Amino acid sequence: MRKLALSDEILMQIEKSARYIGGEKNSVMKDKNLIDVRFVMCFPDLYEIGMSHLGIQILYDMFNSFEDTWCERVYSPGMDLHNIMKEQHIPLFALESQDPIRDFDFLGITLQYEMCYTNILQILDLSNIPIHANKRTWDDPIVIGGGPCAYNPEPIAEFFDLFYIGEGETQYRALLDLYKKDRANNTSREEFLLHASSIPGIYVPSLYEVTYKEDGTIESFSPKFENVPATVRKEIVPDLNDTYYPLKPVMPFIKATQDRLVLEIMRGCIRGCRFCQAGQLYRPIRERSLETLKKYARDLIRNTGHEEICLSSLSSSDYTELQELLLFLIDECDAKKINISLPSLRIDQFSLDVMNKVQDVKKSSLTFAPEAGTQRLRNVINKGLTEEDILNGAHLAFEGGWNKVKLYFMLGLPTETIDDIKGIGKLCNEIAKEYFETVPKEKRNGQKIQITASTSFFIPKPFTALQWAPMNTEEEFREKAYQTRLGIMEQLNQRSIKYNWHDTDVSVLEGIFARGDRKIAAVIEDAYKKGCIFDAWNETFQYDLWKQAFEDCNISMAFYTTRHRADDEVFPWDFIDIGVSKKFLLREWHNALAEKVSANCRKQCQGCGAAGYGVGLYCP
Amino acid sequence: MKLRIRFSKFGPIKYVGHLDMMRFFQKAIKASGIPVKYTEGFSPHQVLSFAAPLGVGTESESEYCDLELTESTGIETYFEPLNREMCDGLTILGFYELPEKAKNAMASVQGASYRILFNDEKAISLLTDSVNTFKSSDSVLSYKETKTGTKERNLKEAVYDIYAQDGELYFTCDASSGGNLKPAALLEGLFKPYGLSFQPWDYHIIRTEVFARNEKEELVPLYDGFKELVSRS
Numbered sequence: 043m044r045k046l047a048l049s050d051e052i053l054m055q056i057e058k059s060a061r062y063i064g065g066e067k068n069s070v071m072k073d074k075n076l077i078d079v080r081f082v083m084c085f086p087d088l089y090e091i092g093m094s095h096l097g098i099q100i101l102y103d104m105f106n107s108f109e110d111t112w113c114e115r116v117y118s119p120g121m122d123l124h125n126i127m128k129e130q131h132i133p134l135f136a137l138e139s140q141d142p143i144r145d146f147d148f149l150g151i152t153l154q155y156e157m158c159y160t161n162i163l164q165i166l167d168l169s170n171i172p173i174h175a176n177k178r179t180w181d182d183p184i185v186i187g188g189g190p191c192a193y194n195p196e197p198i199a200e201f202f203d204l205f206y207i208g209e210g211e212t213q214y215r216a217l218l219d220l221y222k223k224d225r226a227n228n229t230s231r232e233e234f235l236l237h238a239s240s241i242p243g244i245y246v247p248s249l250y251e252v253t254y255k256e257d258g259t260i261e262s263f264s265p266k267f268e269n270v271p272a273t274v275r276k277e278i279v280p281d282l283n284d285t286y287y288p289l290k291p292v293m294p295f296i297k298a299t300q301d302r303l304v305l306e307i308m309r310g311c312i313r314g315c316r317f318c319q320a321g322q323l324y325r326p327i328r329e330r331s332l333e334t335l336k337k338y339a340r341d342l343i344r345n346t347g348h349e350e351i352c353l354s355s356l357s358s359s360d361y362t363e364l365q366e367l368l369l370f371l372i373d374e375c376d377a378k379k380i381n382i383s384l385p386s387l388r389i390d391q392f393s394l395d396v397m398n399k400v401q402d403v404k405k406s407s408l409t410f411a412p413e414a415g416t417q418r419l420r421n422v423i424n425k426g427l428t429e430e431d432i433l434n435g436a437h438l439a440f441e442g443g444w445n446k447v448k449l450y451f452m453l454g455l456p457t458e459t460i461d462d463i464k465g466i467g468k469l470c471n472e473i474a475k476e477y478f479e480t481v482p483k484e485k486r487n488g489q490k491i492q493i494t495a496s497t498s499f500f501i502p503k504p505f506t507a508l509q510w511a512p513m514n515t516e517e518e519f520r521e522k523a524y525q526t527r528l529g530i531m532e533q534l535n536q537r538s539i540k541y542n543w544h545d546t547d548v549s550v551l552e553g554i555f556a557r558g559d560r561k562i563a564a565v566i567e568d569a570y571k572k573g574c575i576f577d578a579w580n581e582t583f584q585y586d587l588w589k590q591a592f593e594d595c596n597i598s599m600a601f602y603t604t605r606h607r608a609d610d611e612v613f614p615w616d617f618i619d620i621g622v623s624k625k626f627l628l629r630e631w632h633n634a635l636a637e638k639v640s641a642n643c644r645k646q647c648q649g650c651g652a653a654g655y656g657v658g659l660y661c662p
Numbered sequence: 663m664k665l666r667i668r669f670s671k672f673g674p675i676k677y678v679g680h681l682d683m684m685r686f687f688q689k690a691i692k693a694s695g696i697p698v699k700y701t702e703g704f705s706p707h708q709v710l711s712f713a714a715p716l717g718v719g720t721e722s723e724s725e726y727c728d729l730e731l732t733e734s735t736g737i738e739t740y741f742e743p744l745n746r747e748m749c750d751g752l753t754i755l756g757f758y759e760l761p762e763k764a765k766n767a768m769a770s771v772q773g774a775s776y777r778i779l780f781n782d783e784k785a786i787s788l789l790t791d792s793v794n795t796f797k798s799s800d801s802v803l804s805y806k807e808t809k810t811g812t813k814e815r816n817l818k819e820a821v822y823d824i825y826a827q828d829g830e831l832y833f834t835c836d837a838s839s840g841g842n843l844k845p846a847a848l849l850e851g852l853f854k855p856y857g858l859s860f861q862p863w864d865y866h867i868i869r870t871e872v873f874a875r876n877e878k879e880e881l882v883p884l885y886d887g888f889k890e891l892v893s894r895s
Contacts, residue, residue: 044673044674044750046674049863050719050863050866051861051863053677053719054718054719054861054862054863055863059677059718060677060678060679060682063674063675063677063678064674065674065675065749065750065751066749067686067689067690067747067749293686293689295675295678295682295686296678296679296682297681297682297685301685344693345693346689346693347688347689347690347691347692347693347694347747348689348692349688349689349692349707378692379692379700379706381704381705381706400704401704402703402704
């Protein structure tokens with residue numbers, strides 16, 4: 043029987059102790075004496091969040107398929123355990139072996155959202171690994187970051203030895219081989235990092251120097267040594283049918299946030315919405331074939347016994363063989379009594395038919411993401427969805443018996459005026475009107491139309507056309523949410539419309555981290571020391587402490603959020619080459635300001651640059 | 663047909679609570695291929711019932727769950743497949759066939775037996791004495807705080823058999839839905855006269871059996887009287 047790192051006394055005191063025991067079905071045990079590289083993969087949030095993430099499962103599967111490597115997992119301990127570990131000096135441990143994290147060769151941290159940054163420091167702190175990369179020795183693991191936030195790694199650069207830019211399936215083998223060779227040759231840690239910088243996709247922050255202008259923007263960003271590349275190009279998997287996929291995913295003991303099988307159908311998105319970072323980062327578009335997905339689905343169902351399956355992609359409606367795939371799944375899942383959890387599909391007759399088959403119409407709702415209240419502003423952000431599309435879709439759905447509609451909008455988009463904000467209420471009202479016109483009173487069976495409008499605050503992200511855009515101030519955000527509410531209350535059908543909005547303060551911080559530079563690291567460190575942790579959780583987010591940290595570090599928040607950026611500003615993330623050129627993004631920024639729409643990849647190539655990978659489905 | 667599954671639970675998996683165990687079994691049962699019956703509707707689920715919830719941190723030599731099946735022949739062939747779907751620490755011990763009209767596992771439970779191991783030397787040294795005192799008393803009262811006030815209970819009526827051996831405590835007690843006795847409540851009653859009180863990590867609980875009552879009102883293991891299809895020797 044495995045021996046646990048925590049005593050019964052501790053495990054009996056804390057919440058959800060099953061988070062910390064490992065031993066889940068499909069978790070991998072190896073003999074540590076027979077392997078060369080010990081890798082621990084970390085999602086810096088609670089177990090039930092981290093265990094819902096497909097990316098880690100893919101890499102876990104890949105690493106453990108290497109005979110010389112044992113990959114384990116670690117997540118953020120909850121605050122109850124965190125405090126006990128601090129008090130009793132218990133080092134953070136990996137779930138499988140229950141061995142201290144510091145004993146590992148690599149600590150890989152996935153960066154899925156900006157608000158996890160203090161949790162990275164928690165992981166390092168509890169592991170007794172120096173939080174600054176330049177203080178580490180061979181007694182510490184190589185700390186490597188990856189995932190979407192690694193595309194602007196600068197705010198957390200000094201906490202990491204390496205970053206992996208792009209899809210993890212391609213270059214880890216080369217990195218592990220280099221590590222084995224260098225360790226065998228007694229190479230210094232610094233030498234190893236230097237060698238690693240020549241592996242495609244690997245960014246070694248300590249090997250670059252940044253100088254700043256008087257106004258605080260970047261003057262230059264350059265390698266310290268001649269043989270270190272000036273740019274780091276994103277890695278991608280060329281063929282999704284010929285790569286790793288976790289057909290035996292680890293099955294969490296406690297209910298994960300996403301307690302279902304995940305079938306990743308494609309990467310990339312044809313749409314080119316100008317606010318969307320994922321839409322650019324994962325270019326070019328690559329699909330998994332129907333045959334591959336059928337096989338994966340069958341294997342996953344057999345290997346796990348899961349009761350639910352879902353599709354994963356940025357825009358499932360654009361998957362070329364969606365109809366065939368869904369019809370196959372409906373058949374297969376009906377026979378095996380598995381629920382299909384549908385992604386948000388473009389509403390048309392086919393998707394409504396599918397929804398009708400797999401979910402209870404009375405309980406399910408339609409989802410639209412117009413993102414902006416008027417066509418003008420939708421043109422600015424290049425969101426193809428028109429009011430006509432929405433009303434036609436809603437009309438069809440109402441005829442089919444649906445009466446719940448969810449709508450998602452953003453406030454604070456560039457060029458936004460009061461008309462755009464009022465447009466949100468108007469659009470909701472039109473949908474309600476469509477319902478009353480479509481469904482005569484005698485057919486409503488006492489049901490009411492329920493429209494839920496939700497707004498989030500627009501946060502400009504790196505590698506989007508809107509990366510130049512100033513973000514709104516907190517006061518503007520609050521005022522806009524208030525105006526949205528007023529706009530809804532003015533409507534004839536206001537009683538059918540419910541309005542939700544997000545908090546402003548988390549958005550401000552997310553905005554700072556998203557477009558932050560190396561100067562932000564000091565603030566993150568200070569905030570952690572002041573007690574900031576689990577910032578993605580409402581109940582633990584402490585905005586006052588964060589504001590204090592900015593003040594104490596003498597860093598202006600507005601510099602990162604509301605400041606206007608010139609077309610030729612050097613951004614902290616410019617050294618990363620995601621395949622999509624800055625020139626293209628700038629052109630799109632100007633198109634946005636001119637309210638000019640650009641066609642999607644399938645209709646007409648816009649020359650973003652991702653064709654350079656040579657594998658894009660619609661690339662010339 | 664209805665199937666009763668007997669299993670044991672030891673080691674770190676004792677920290678997996680009752681609801682999570684149910685979710686685990688649903689998946690394991692599905693993956694094993696047992697022809698389990700599902701409810702109708704948009705989210706079909708297995709007709710699965712666990713006998714007596716096991717507290718977090720408690721191990722068990724003998725747990726039960728009932729399952730409705732769509733087939734009645736060759737069920738024993740799923741015994742090994744289901745065992746393969748188990749995690750470290752979980753072992754399927756036996757399959758028993760229940761008649762259609764049999765009460766489900768949860769409704770059948772009337773008693774349970776436990777074995778308690780102590781980490782505390784003082785508790786071990788006082789154990790025999792405290793058990794003798796308990797046995798010779800007419801009543802040992804236990805108090806439980808509830809929403810409607812403090813509830814008094816005579817532990818002597820809830821404990822059917824009790825003895826100490828080699829510094830360990832063994833007892834059989836009421837585990838019915840209306841009168842389930844928690845081991846912690848008995849320990850409190852046993853050691854209070856000696857001024858000893860315990861935290862949940864001062865001792866280690868192993869449930870050794872779960873019981874129903876037969877026609878003669880005797881306590882018998884939950885598998886007793888049913889046809890054994892297959893069991894681990």
